[in-house]
Amino acid sequence: MTQTRSHTVDPRFDLVLERVVDVPRALVWKAWTQPEHLKKWFTPAPWSTIDCEIDLRPGGIFRTVMRSPEGQEFPNLGCYLEVVENERLVWTNVLLPGYRPTDFSTIEPSDCAAIAFTAVITLETLKNGTKYTALAIHGHEADCKRHEEMGFHDGWGKALEQLVDSIRDG
C-alpha cells in the first residue's frame, strides 16, 4: 500500500493515473473547476460532455452529462469533499449535494454512474511542468475491476491529453 497525503492506495480497490504535463498547475485547476472549460475536455472524443454544474465547496454539486456518439445521455451527480485550490480536488458520487447518500437502487446497474467511487485529483509543481495524479477509490474489488475494464486508464489518460490541448488552444 502507498500512503499519499491522506489516502491509502489499495491496489485491489483503487485505480491511479500519474502523469507529468507541461502546463502550469493553476491552469489544470481551472480546467477542472470551470464548467465551460471542463466541457471541452472531460470526455474522450467521440463522446462529449454536454452539461456541467459546479459549486466549488465541500458538499457542493458536481454534475456532468456525457453524450455517447449515438446520442445517448448519461448524467453523473455527486458532491465535492475537499477543495484545496491548485492542489487537491476530492469528490464522490456516493453523496449527492448537501451530503445526501446516493440511492443507487435508482441507477441502472449497467450505467457507468452505478460504479461507486471517490476521486482525488492531486497537482504538484515540478521543474518541467505539473505532476498530475488521479486516484479513484472504490468500496470493493468488483467496482474497481469494472471501472478498469470500462477503460479507466485509457479514458482518463485521453481526457488529460484533451485537457492539456484545451489549455494550449487558450
Next chain:
Amino acid sequence: MTQTRSHTVDPRFDLVLERVVDVPRALVWKAWTQPEHLKKWFTPAPWSTIDCEIDLRPGGIFRTVMRSPEGQEFPNLGCYLEVVENERLVWTNVLLPGYRPTDFSTIEPSDCAAIAFTAVITLETLKNGTKYTALAIHGHEADCKRHEEMGFHDGWGKALEQLVDSIRDG
C-alpha cells in the same frame, strides 16, 4: 423544505432533533470530539459505547462500538466530512476513512449500521445556553423511516440528556 446553513431538510428523507441545553457549546463540542468523553453518553442506557476512535479532520475516522444489554456488540464506522470547531460537525457512514465508499453488502441488513446516513450536528450560542441541532440525512424514505422507527428522536434525545449530565458531572 427548510434551508439550514448548507443543508436542505426534506421531511420525507431527513430526521431532525432540536433542543436548547444549558451548557456552553464548547463543552458540547468536546463531548462529541473526545473519545473518552463520548463513551460516557453516546448510547442511551442500558446500552453502552465500549470503544470510540476519532480522527477529527475531513476524511478522518469516526468509529464507535455499541454494546447491547445482552452483550452483543455493534460496530459503526464512518468518516468526518466537515469539522468547524464549536459550530458544526458532519460525518457519514457512506464513506469509510480516506473517503472509501462503504461496501454495504458486507453489513447485515438487520444491523443498524446498514442505515446509510449523514449526520450534521450544529451548535449555536444563545442567551440561555446552547441550541443543539442534530440532522440525519438519508438517501431514501425507507432508510429514514427505519431510522425513525428504531427510535431516532427518543434515542438521540436521551443521549443528549446523558451528554448534558456528563458535562455537569465534570
